[in-house]
Amino acid sequence: MKNEGQSITRIIGLLRDKLTQLAPEPGKIPTAIEGVYIYRMDNDVRMDCFNDPCIGVLVQGDKRAIVADEEYRFKEGWYIAYGMDLPAISHITGASPKKPHLAMSIPLDRYIMSQLVTGVEKRPPPGNGASYKGLTAAKAGSELLDACLRLISLLDTPERIPVLAPMIIREIHYFLLIGPEGEDFRLLGTHETPNNQIAQAISWMRENYCSPFNLTELSRLVNMSQASLSRHFSRITGMSPLRFQKRLRLYEAQRLMLTEDKSAETAAFAVGYESSTQFNREYKRQFGEPPHRDIERLLVTGAVLGEEMV
Structure with missing residues (x-):
């Protein structure tokens, strides 16, 4: 030793x-x-x-x-x-x-x-x-x-x-x-283990976050029952699949506003929201401030969205 x-x-x-x-x-x-x-x-x-x-x-x-x-x-x-x-x-x-x-x-x-x-x-x-x-x-x-x-x-x-x-x-x-x-x-x-299946589910959701959420389709794709998928998904991520998709959309919208100079309304529709009012409400709940204030703060601090520092 x-x-x-x-x-x-x-x-x-x-x-x-x-x-x-x-x-x-x-x-x-x-x-x-x-x-x-x-x-x-x-x-x-x-x-x-x-x-x-x-x-x-x-x-x-x-x-x-x-x-x-x-x-x-x-x-x-x-x-x-x-x-x-x-x-x-x-x-x-x-x-x-x-x-x-x-x-x-x-x-x-x-x-x-x-x-x-x-x-x-x-x-x-x-x-x-x-x-x-x-x-x-x-x-x-x-x-x-x-x-x-x-x-x-x-x-x-x-x-x-x-x-x-x-x-x-x-x-x-x-x-x-x-x-x-x-x-x-x-x-x-190892295929067909819950952790592997949830990883597959998350990868698919990351690629298809704009699509309407469908638990039945997602369960079929990863070969799990809906109950089992929901249970293991919540265990690993701490949230339901639907809430996870909302989080994905909000992060992507934040990235679009910060790095591509999109307006809040344009970013909201780009990630799958049908209502800018709902987007603004959920954005503030997640990040603590309305979209325009949050982006102003991030620009001042020089933050880079989606960039994890290990």
Whole structure:
């Protein structure tokens, strides 16, 4: 255990140096590796956004997140894995220009998980996942951290990225599957388990949020009864499917107003609302202010909507 701890400390130090070099300014920084981002924040910040499925590794700083009414706390050397698209309220604390919040993220791919599950089938079979909330957080082991270091180091040799990056990303998924929290990922990667089916349902809803909500159709698509879908959906997300769709629409409308300069009325109709009055009422209930005031505030603070800082 002593050698493991020393190895983790060494790798985190190397990752910190690497991310500091690659992220000289605050923000979410895309890399030449598709879907891999570097994050730096020099000040404390609160974010209210939807998260794409991803694996985030915290290299420096502290963070807490509220998902499905449960609070999670993370610190240096931890990983966060969002197994499905989920809304979260996140707080980055203790960040400063001298000691910025530093992290990196890798896309979490359920298809890769499903391919790898057979390789860990000798482990205890997954349970029912009754405690899973769509988010997994734990201390990262040296093997996982080393794979992250090797992945981000590929940016020094971009000609190797097309061949080696997919292999290392697959390796990172494998270490999650065999780690202490591996059951969460085995459930995500195993077809016909409730967690996998809810992840499918959420992915479909994210792509079809403008369409009128139809629980019967959604249940059929993921091969669950309506009662089972509603029960497991509420367990994981903390809300009903219908409320989840409303949340999706509001976030997308917020994004349209902020990044595409759409009016509140145009954004409302674009995301599926038939009444601007209803949209304004639900928007204020979700974000605390009417649309125009909220967007003015976000523009002043320089916020970037839908951009999770892991």
